[in-house]
Structures are given as C-alpha cells and as structure tokens.
Amino acid sequence: MRAEKRWVVKPAGDAQKVAHLSRCLSIDRPLANLLFQRGVTTPEEANDFFNPQLENLLDPFLMQDMLTAVERIDRAVRREERIMIYGDYDVDGISAVSLLYNFLIKWSKELLFYIPDRYAEGYGISERGIDYAYDNGVKLIITLDCGIKANTKVKYAKERNIDFIICDHHLPGDKLPPAVAVLDPKRSDCQYPFKDLSGCGVGFKLIQAYAQYKELPFSYVEEGLDLVAISIASDIVPIIGENRILAHYGLRKLNTNPNKGLGAIIKMCGLEHHRIAIDDIIFKIGPRINAAGRMEIEIDYDDPRAQSGGRTAVRLLTAPTPERALYYVRRIDEFNKDRKSIDRNITQEAHNFIAGREEFRNTKSTVIYNPNWMKGVVGIVASRLIETYFRPTVVLTLSNGMVTGSARSVPGFDLYQAVESCSDLLENFGGHTYAAGLTMRPENLDEFRRRFEKFVVDNINPEETIQYVEIDMELDLNEITPSFRQTLTRFEPFGPGNPSPIFLTREAVDNGTARLVGAKNEHLKMELLQPKESRYSTISAIAFSQTSHYEHVRGNGAIDVCYTVVDNNFQGMISPQLRVKDVRPSEQGE
Template sequence: MQKRWTIKETNDKATVANLAAALSIEPTLADILVQRGVNTFDEARYFFRPVLEHLHDPFLMRDMELAIARIDQAIARQERILIYGDYDVDGTTAVALVYSFFSKRYNHLEYYIPDRYLEGYGISTKGIDYAAANGFSLIIALDCGIKSVDKIAYANTLGVDFIICDHHLAGEEIPAAAAVLDPKRPGCEYPYKELSGCGIGFKLIQAYAQAHDIPFEEVTEYLDLVAISVACDIVHINGENRVLAYYGLQKINNNPCVGVRALMGVAGRSGAYTITDVVFQLGPRINAAGRIDDAKHAVELLIACHDDDAQTMGTLINLKNLERKEHDTNITGDALSMIDNDAILINRKSTVVFNEGWHKGVIGIVASRLTEKYYRPTVVLTRSNGHVAGSARSVRGYDLYEALCGCADLLIQFGGHKYAAGLTLEPENIEAFTERFEQIVSSTIAPELLIPEILIDAEVDFKQIDAKFFRILQQLAPFGPENMSPTLLTRNVKVRGAASLVGQHHLKMVLEQPDAPVFEAIAFGQGEMLDQVNSGQLFDVCYHIEENVWRDKRTVQLNIKGIRFSE
C-alpha cells in the first residue's frame, strides 16, 4: 500500500541550536528532543534522568482528601469495601493494584469485574445491586464512572457510596459520588492529565500511604502493574507517565510481582521487556481473560501471592489467549474474503461487515486489522443478546465518533472517542447504518487521510549514526504516544550484495552509503520489493534504529518502515 512520507519541521532553530550546544549533541538529536517538548538543559535532565521524586503530590488532585477521608471512615466503621474495575488491561491492573495494597491492611474487601457481555463497559446496575445485597457500603470504581451520573444516583438510593477513579473525559454533569478523582474533570488542577486508570489507582494508594506514614516502597512495589496499564491503554508516555513507565519496566525486568512473573513465563519471551513487548506479549493475554471467559481470572493472576497459584492461572489465561487468537484469525479471514469478493465493499471509503456468528470478544481486534489492511474507517458487527454489537476503528486524523453521531438515530447506543468506539443497534438497521456510515465518511474524509502516513522525525546520513548517536536515541525510551521511537530518513542508499527473503514476506539486507558504516536492515512485510532493491538502483528508506540480539551478539539494525525509489 502506498504511504505518505511527512517530515516533521521544527521551526525554532535557535532553541535547537542552543539545546545541541548545552548537551553537546548533534543538532539532529536536539531537533528530535525539541519535537518532544524538551527545550532546555533542565528539561533534558528531567527527561533523560527520571526519578520517583518527579511524581506529583497526589493531594493536588481534586477530591483526594475526600477520597482518603471516606476510606478512613469505612475502615474505622468496619464497612465492606468493593474494588470495582473494567474488564480490560487498564481496569484489571487497577483493581489488582488497589485490592493488593488495601488487602494487606484491611480484611473486609472484595473485588468485582463486570461481565463484558451481560453488563458491558463501566459501572453496571447489576454490580451496584450485588454490592447492596452483600453489604458493601463503599465502592472504589477504577477506570470508569466519570459519566455514570444515573448509576451513582441509583447507588445513593441504596446507601452505597462511590469513590470514582477515572481518566476519561467528564460529561456535562459530575456524578454525585463521595469523591471523584479524574485529572481531566473541570476544576481539577492536577499538573498531569494523561494518567491511565491504573495510574489514578496508584495516586490513590500513594495518597493513602502519605496520609498514614506508610513507606513509599510499599507503594512503588506495584509499579509493574502501572507500567502494563500505561503501555496497553496507549496513554501518553511523557511527563509523569514517563516516570511511572520507566520504573515500572525496571520492576517488570528485575523483580515483577508473582502474577506478572508467571505471565512472562507463559509468554515465553526471553530478554528485557520494552513497552512494545508489554503491549504485544502481556496485554493480549490479560485481555483474553475477559474476551473469552471472565476477566476476574486476570485479577486472580495479578493478585496471586504464591507461584503455584499464579502458574495455574497464567496457564489458563494463556490457553484463553490461544483461543482468542484462533477466533481472531478465523474472523479476520472471513472478513477479508467478504470484502475482497464484493466489488461494492472493496471500493468504498468505509468498511462495515457483519456476521452473526462472530465472537464479540475479538471484533475490536478484527476491526483494527481491517483498518490496517484497507486503511479506512471500519466497523465490525456481530449478534449479541438479541441486538447487534459493533466495534469501530478509524484512521489517523478522522473523527470516527463524529461520524457515528450522524448515525445516532439508527443506533441503540454508542460511545468511544475519535479513533475507537463501540455501538449497538437493532438487526433491521444494519443495512441503513452501513449506507449512512459510508455516506458520512465519503463526504467528510479528506482524500489524503485514506493514505497511511509515515511521520519522519529527521533526515540523516549513515555516517551520523555512531555509537553516541545510537546511545542517546536509546535513552529516549520508554517509547509510546507523544514519545514514539524516532523515525529517520536516509536518502540514496543501496543494497550491499543482495537482499534476501525471510519467512516469505520480509526483506533482509545490508544497506550502504559512500564513506559511511553499513547497516543490517529488516523490512517486515515488504518482500514484494525484493527484485527492485536488488536492481542496483539507489533508493530512500525511513526506519527505526534498534538493537538486535542474536546468540548473545548485539548489533545495530534498521527496522525499515518504508522504501521509496526515485522517480
């Protein structure tokens, strides 16, 4: 698929020059830092040397005093407390963190994860009823609740208080809870707005520890769970999240909790974990518990205290992930065939596909795969509880949620954000929704948004990539939104010797420029360019620089994201 190459421009050349001089680094590296909001020596020191002292005072968050006071009251009165969280990675890690911390200090505690299929996302009436029927007078809700105005009002009639710990945008009305912790709520002056749901849970236990003179080490022991949530919920990895992810990865690699260690064992990956490894190795397994069976299994794993229990639960979750993969592969294959064999579908600017037999737990994954393949707004639908449930994904720059707003009269409900959403509709409205969605997308999407874009941080020659350059690039990690692994562009390279195919679809080659070091390179999924790169012509490449480890040998490798020949 053709891709757009867009080179980022830093207009403040003076700031780049001053930073390069202050840090004694190449202007190219200074430019990359300025793009990430690092403009001065002190900001660079903060960025490259994160320390736990950089974490903000949790009591800067609005309602934190109220939250701690309500927990203190509940403990003093021996009230039953229910730790409630969503069924995805962020929700289950948040529940595991808060439950583990408080269960060491208080006995009248349980946790609750809503059923993905029977209750859906967020706070449910069933969950509130369960709390009321079983004598729970306080619910600590994690990764959800900021828009649950009606549900909280209902809970109040039953004498069930809520402390909401959320990180999503608030609606016009804030729920009438005992405390609402959300840095994005109006009037909250907390300095950092992009915490994960588990991150909000971390701030809650940090505040409790601070108020009760509990050593900070008893809070930071849960940073592995926070790092998993930061990675898998795709939140920004800058500011406070960068500190949490940095130390959380250290915890994962050096001393993970029993459950995370078991999960790493069943994942079977050796070597140090990066954010990317967490996203692709640990996240899908935690998610699989709720997609295929019951997300409570993920919490059971993450709160486990004994290796045998963790190993049993880790093995179960790994089996659920294998089942998830099978559903994923089969449904994706069905959907691809459906689109490729339909002349109308293949030529549209949106994708809407439906099969009543598809597993609801994986349609979001399938929607992401179809979006990657055809690069256009996509909705995957299946039957669920007498209705049709859907999962939608968008392309960079296009507001999917706004498009769904234009279809609101055809939907029972929908929710989400610019790039991902969920929806429910009646079976008889599938055709009308398909046509309306296509009409809205085709009339509002800019043509260039239907072409994938590669954002390039800087243009370099191979001779610039020495040991110091690579070492500084490595220190930009952990990578993620707002701090992605830099994409570099090098022009007029050629293959030394001959490129070869690896695994039928991937190119492996050695690239060279005159009077410069040569670099090994891998281009995943670009095997169709084998003959062209072996033709002897010069071409341009954009890539990430990575360290490749093979049989204890470490080499610098270029991970090629795009190849372009001169016209």
C-alpha cells in the same frame, strides 16, 4: 487495496541552536535535532526530559473529590466494611483493579474484586455486578476505568445502601453520577493539571493520596508502578508529562522486580533476559492480559468450576505465590493462542467481505457486521482493517440480541464525535478520539451505517484519508553508532506524544542475503549497507508484511527505507536492527 504511503519529512531545527544543544549535551547532532523537534530546546529542558523524577509527580489532592474519596476509603477500612473493586475487562481496567487490590489488601481483609463478563454484561457498571456486591455485603464499590456515565447504575446501588467512588479517565456526560466521589481529570471542574492519565493512572493517584493521608512510606505506592506502565502502554495514552515519569519508573520496576504475575508473563514471553520496552508490553505482555477477558472462560485456582472472563487476569496479577502465578499464566497463554487463531480467521473473513462488495470502494468509512464473530476480538480486527484500508472503521457482531462492537480511527479524525453524532441510535457507547465501543438494536444498524458514513464524509480532511509515514530526519547507516544507540534509549519510553523516531536512509542495498521469513513467508529480512560510504558494515532490517519489493532487493536494487532503530536480542547478543516502516526503490524518489 493497500495504497502507497506518503512520506513526510519533518523540518530540521534551527541549525545553530541544534549545534549548541549537541555541544552542551555531548550527543550526536541528529539526536540534538530530535530533541529540538520535540520541543526540548535547552540543556535544562533536556536534563528534565532525560531524567524523569518521581518527586515531580503532581499532588494527587489537586484532583477534584480526592480528599472525599480517601476519607471514605479510610472509614471503610477502619470500620471493616466490605469493599469491592470494580474495573473494565481490558488491560487498563485489569491492571487498575490489580493495583488497587494489591495496595488495599495490606490494610483491609474485607476486599473483593469484580470484572464484568464481556459477553453477559458488556462494558461498564452492570446491575448484575451491583447485585453481586449487595449479596456479598459490600458497602463501598470503587470503579476503575469505567463508571463516568453510569448515573442510573450508581443510583441503583444507592438504593441498596452501597456507596460508589468512581475513578475514570473518559469524557463525562452532561451530569456526573451521584457517587460519593468522582475522580476524573477530564471533569470540567477538575483543576488537575495533567488530563491524560490512564484508568490505572487515576487509580495510582488514589493510592498515592491515601498513602499521603495515612503518612505511609512511598515504597508502598511504588510497588504498583509496573502495573501503571502496563496500562499506559496498552491504553495508548500520551507518554508525556506525568505519564512519562510513571512509565519510566514502571518500566524500571518491570525490568528489575516485577510483581509475581507480571514476572510469570515475562518468562512465558521469553523476555526475562531482554530489556523490556513499551513495544514488548503492546505486542507481548498486554495481549496475554487481554486474552482472558476476550475469551469466555474464567479460571480459579481454588474453584476450577468458575465461569466468566477477565477475573482470571486479575488473579494472575494479584497472585500471592509464584506457583499460583505460573498456574494462571499457563492457562492465559492458552487463551492467547486461541484468541490469535480466532482474530486471524475473522480478519480474513472481514477482508473477503470488503473485497467482495463494490460499495466499499468509494466509502470514506468501513462499517461491517457479522452476527457470528466473537465480540472479544472485533476491536483487534478493526485495527487490522485500518492498516490496510486506512479509514475510520467499525466492526460489529451480535451479542445477547444486540448489535455491538468496536470502532477505530485514523490519525487526526475524532472517532468519538462520529459515534456520538449517532447517539440517538445507540443503547450505549463510550471511548475517546481514536477508539470506541458501542451497542445498538439490530433495527438501527442500517441507519447507523448511513449516518456514520455521512459524518465521516462531512468532517474528515482529505489528508487524513491518505496513509503517511512521518519521518523525523534523514540518516546514513554509519551514523547508527553505539553512542547513538545509547543516547537514543534515553528518549524512551516511546509512545503517543513521544513516538519512536523514524529515520530515512536513501540508496541502501542488501548484501545478498535478503529472504522471506515468517510462518507464511510474509516478512522481508535484509542486511543493509550503503555502498556510497567509504566505510560501511551491514545492519539487520526486518520489514513486517512488506514482501512486494523482495525481487528488487534480491537483484541488488537500491532502496530508500524509513525505519525505527530497535535492539535485536538473539541468543543473548544485542545488536541494532532496523524495523522498517516502508520501502521504495530508490529510482522512484519521493
């Protein structure tokens, strides 16, 4: 059912202005054009873009309630009140809890952290978590990456004389929770200029503010930048504005002096001699942090009997010694191997389910349910299904007697609005434009499926139903020179708002060594060149899950190929590699 992708080439920038930018910056014209396409049109703007500065971080006290939050934390520290840091069980929440814990442990020994059990408690603040805080004498709970709609739970805590500070980045409801302070740049009354911080990013602004309030050196705050970069990459927030600064310096720390837990993950992934980029976080580091929360067992170095979920990942990221970090990372890597096997099997079951039912051939959305699927991997499965069917997708399972799961969207379609339109059928939901989580009673499933599909049909634009590749510009292979690659790295970090540029090369051929690679020969490996060039050399290319053109390529057939340029690190040797997005035989044109 995989449809052919539509190729859309962006218009080039003004030729004279691009040439001027190229001369002023002494960079290749295609890269000057790339800057122009991204709204960077002057040498001064290019300097800011290429050289993010920490001094350009925004004043954290611009965020509504920040001073109140800092004063309450300071009072808790001075009075030696017990503080509990509470976060979501995904990478953003786990990194945020670890960030704040690593910072506050320097000033307070009365510190606990709490990650809710994905299976027993579900998303957000739970009464069980509040009861745990009460039983342990906690007077202040600081939430990260959750809590913005937890009105009844915060009220429940207040009845037990527990204060709340909420740090979140999701959209608030009509009424804010009755917390001491609510830090969320998406509050309608919040004047903070940058609205797209990650949950960990909001936590970073809190420690930045505390450090300023206590006149502490900024070095205490910088220590957490690697965790902020992990959250920015994994939560897929726009890497523009303040996020670009945080990600830039977070990646620098990740590559030079990561915290002990992240250092252990880097070694486990074989990245210690590799220049770590956003993709490495998304595909290697982040999934390992996520794995502990997705599986159903918790590991405690001091108490092997401990049972729960994502707290193991926090123990890794707050490990005080390399020995403890190594202990946790080995166990988490086992979780990740199990997780990959489970999500691979469930994805195949989902494909089989869709292929076997006629009704899915004409729908604009996919809503599937299996009570036996593992709750912790349904979000991954939803993302995989979109890669094939390219339509808003909801994957549901049964947990604690409730139908629960994850939803994912296609570019341009507001998934959150679609889920919100069914809110009267839901017990709980949350998320943003492209991803959401939801829970409902089993008897509401059929009506939810019907109404979700109707909302998609009524609101999705036809172009949003056709998968496409947005191409920045055409390029000849001989233009990918060492200087081109060096300048291209200065565009990083890549992500939403500043995506890795996609180039198009026409009439390329393989040098005769094309082969299928991967455990199941599911990927196409090529060495490409352009015979039309008077001077040419081959360049390595990898096309993941794109084997349909193998025979054409092996037969020396010319292809048009669109791709990103990445570094291929093999046995310590770094060379350019094309990561192929799509391939077409040249004679088909566009």
